[in-house]
Amino acid sequence: MRLRRRTARPAPEQPEVKASRYNPWVHELEAASFWVVATRLPAMIALALGRAWRASRIDTLATVGLNLGAGVASAAGLLAVSGVLEELFAAGPTPDRVRDALPALLVVAGAALVRGALSAAAGWAQARLEPQVERAAELELFDLTSRMRLEAFDDSDLADAMYRARDRGVGEVARTVTCAIDILNGVISLLAVAGVLTVLHPLLLGLLVLTVVPDGWAAARAARLRYTRIRELTTTRRRQYIIGALLAERQSAAELRSYNMRTFLLAEYTTIADHVRAVLLAVALRQTRVRVAGDAAGGIAAVATYCALGVLLLSGSMPLAVAGTAVLAIRQGQGSLAQLLYSVNFCYESALFFNDFLEFCHQARTRLPAPSSGVDPGELRELTARGVVFAYPGDEERPVLRGVDIVLRKGEIVALVGENGSGKSTLARLLAGLYLPHQGTIAWNGTDTADLDPEKLRDRIGLISQDYTQWPLSARRNITMSADSDDGRLLRAMRLSGADAVVGELEDGLDTLLDKRFVGGADLSGGQKQRIAAARGLYRRADLVIADEPTAALDAKAEKRLFDTLHAAAQDTTVLLITHRLASVRMADRIYVLDHGRVIEHGTHDELMAIADGRYRDLFSLQADAYTGIAGRAEPPDPALPGAAAG
Ligand SMILES: Nc1ncnc2c1ncn2[C@@H]1O[C@H](COP(=O)(O)OP(=O)(O)OP(=O)(O)O)[C@@H](O)[C@H]1O
Incomplete structure (x- = not known):
């Protein structure tokens, strides 16, 4: 199949490629004038320098101070150049004029030397500062992403941000x-040039x-x-990145x-990729037009400038020596001003992206949990849900839970079942x-x-999640989920979950890295991973163990052992068990049947069988029929299923 089409590509199918539909504010941004955004620049610069200051005071001071020094040296050098020219264009024999120009020439050389040394030192300080600022920004970002409320991850706008x-x-x-x-640098050297030019004319x-x-x-x-x-x-590039990862990841x-x-x-x-390329090529074309x-x-404007100089010269309002200095100063001034505008522009572009960082941090801060009351929940006696309504972000009109009431008391096994x-x-x-x-509450x-x-609350809960993660850490850390480990509890959790057999087969036992992407890393089967995840939940000294489909990938023996463990744990721990294996919930103290977000039976x-x-x-x-082979309750085969008609 040919993947590339040479002719004009029709509008892409993927909705995320139709970016403007998802980013209406892009047009607002485009409509804002340069000056509107430019007025925000000083504030952005102040914010950026504030970050630099927090990242490293010494390097910030050194960078700013040494650059300022270099700028001053450059200004002094320029003024000295005009002194040199003045002497050279003065009347008198050439050797005298050169001799008279020597002191100013020495100043020019000295200024260049000082400027070079200060610039080099400033460059070094700046090179040290940048990674520190970046590191601080990264840490700030990850601090926020790891603290945001969980539902923030279901918001696609925030995902884009x-x-x-x-x-x-x-x-x-x-x-x-x-x-x-x-x-700052550009402003200083421009001030120097402007000073010289103002003196000239x-x-x-x-x-x-x-x-x-x-x-x-x-x-x-x-x-x-x-x-x-x-x-x-x-959004398009995020999608591109995700698809790229699917093509390249293990x-x-x-x-x-x-x-x-x-x-x-x-x-x-x-x-x-074609869409992204087309957009970027179109931008390149528009950029070229603008630049031309x-x-x-x-x-x-340059021609006009030199014409004006010519007029001044011809009219006798400006002597030749001054005109020569002026040409030099204008050329240097053009360089300085162009450099400054380039820096402003670069800063402007950087600031737009920096603004993205600030915007995300701002949004993330609005998604942080409320400041902790510090109240310790205390040992669990009773956990109740009353009239609980919940919808995921973006789906507010379709709540997933619609007025749920349940209760869990200390030492009980409570089961949640449902389609x-x-x-x-x-x-x-x-x-x-x-x-x-x-x-609800x-x-x-x-x-x-x-x-x-919230942290104290979560410390009292062991969650054996349905969507467990295998962390790129050692087997030990995958169970203890922290830097410290209590060997007694660890061995017990491993034995109860069957993870001991998994770890026993690993080359470095508990110290084996559970990630095949790294040298010495090991890979586990689905059931082995689930045993590790179960051990993780059991390792916690939890008042409440929530086991969400804890046995879906386990073999029959491991499944029985885990359910026995959970039943045994319920002597002093409360267990909430979610499973589709209804034989395992027979012994539960209470069973809640959920349907479309409501408890329809409990x-x-x-009692429920009655x-x-x-x-x-x-x-x-x-389920019982499937095991016992009683055909009486079996539904007729779905005609849509393969082989149904033949049966
Ligand atoms: N992060 C999410 N964002 C949006 N919708 C979600 C999210 N997680 C689940 N849902 C939706 O909420 C509904 C309930 O999902 P949930 O995972 O709670 O069901 P469940 O009863 O545990 O299902 P299963 O037995 O398949 O595990 C589903 O319609 C699902 O599409």
Whole structure:
């Protein structure tokens, strides 16, 4: 199959490629004038320098101080040059003029030497500062991402903002600092040139500005064109990155091959990459047009400047020696002003991306949990959910939980059952304090969990999650989930979950790295991973163990052992068990049946089995029939299933 199409590509299918639909503010940004954004620049520079100051005071002081020194040396050198020229253009024999110019020449040389030394030292300080600023920005970002409320990760706008902040924002913090310092530098050398020009003829300063402004405008316009397009492409590039990872990462490698997904994914990637390329090429064209216009205007202004100089010369208002100095100063001034505008422009572009970083940090801060009350929940006696309503972000009109009431008392085993998508895992996450209900309350010993210290609360809960993560850490850390480990508890948790057999087969036992992407790393089977995840939940000294489908990948022996363990643990721990294996919940003290976010039945196994046409009874009988082979309750085969018609 040909992946590349030479002809014009039709509009891409993927909705995320139609970026403007998702980024209406891009047009607002485009509409904002350069000056509107430029007025924000000083504040951005101050923010960037503030970050530099916090990252390293010494290096910030050294960078700013040494650059200032270099700027002053450069100004002194320029003034001395005009002194040299003055002497050289003066009347008298040439050897005398050269001799008279010598002191000023020495100043020029000395200034150049000092400037060079200070610039080198400033460069070194700046090079030290940048990684420190970047590191601080990265740490700030990850501090926020790891503290945000869990539901923030379900918000696609925030995901875009996070991508932008991570992709470019973090790096641009340091660059904004560098640019800010370059601007300071540029201002100093420009002041020096302006001073010289003003002394020579006040008109020259105006002419100098005239020659550089068009270039500056063009550079700024080009930068903003690029930024708005890159911003517009955020979702698209995030999608491109995700598909690229699927094509290149180990986790998806086997499935990609077994389903022959290569061609499909490459085509998808190409469509997106083509779209990104087309947008960037269009930007490049627009940028070139803008730059050509700027250069043309700048050229006209330069011609006008030299014409004005000629007029001044011809009219006798300016002596030849002064005109010579003026040409030199104008050329140096053009260089300085162009450098300054370049720095401003660079800073402006960096600041736009730096703003992304700030914007994400701001958004993330609004998603942080409320300041902790510090209230210790205390040992669990009773956990209740009353009238709990919860919807995921973006789906507010379709709540996943719609007025759930449940109760768990100390030492009980409580089971949640129900069909896929009925809301069991969501309820478990709310009970674990990972989400807060939108309506209703979850109370730990009668106190709303929202009023308790969330970390202390989570310390009392062991969550054996359905979507467990295998961390790129040693087997030990994968179970203890912290730097310290209590060997007694660790061995017990491993024995109860069956993880001891898994670890026993690893080359370095508990010290084996559970990540095959690194040298010496090991890979585990699905069931082995689940045993490790179960050990993780059991290792905690928890009042409440929430086991969400803890045995889906376990073999029959390991499953029985884990359920026995959970039942045994319930002597002094409360257990919330979510499972589709209904045989395992028979012994539960209470079973809640969820359907579309509501509790439709609850009671003991016997009570629920006594409800004629009850949902639990139905599900239980269905599973029991599958084992006992009683055909009486079996439904007729679905005609849509393969082989059904033949049967
Ligand atoms: N992070 C999320 N963002 C948006 N919707 C979600 C999210 N997680 C789950 N849902 C939706 O919430 C509903 C309930 O999901 P939940 O995982 O709680 O069901 P469940 O009963 O545990 O299902 P299963 O038995 O398949 O594990 C589903 O419709 C699911 O699509």
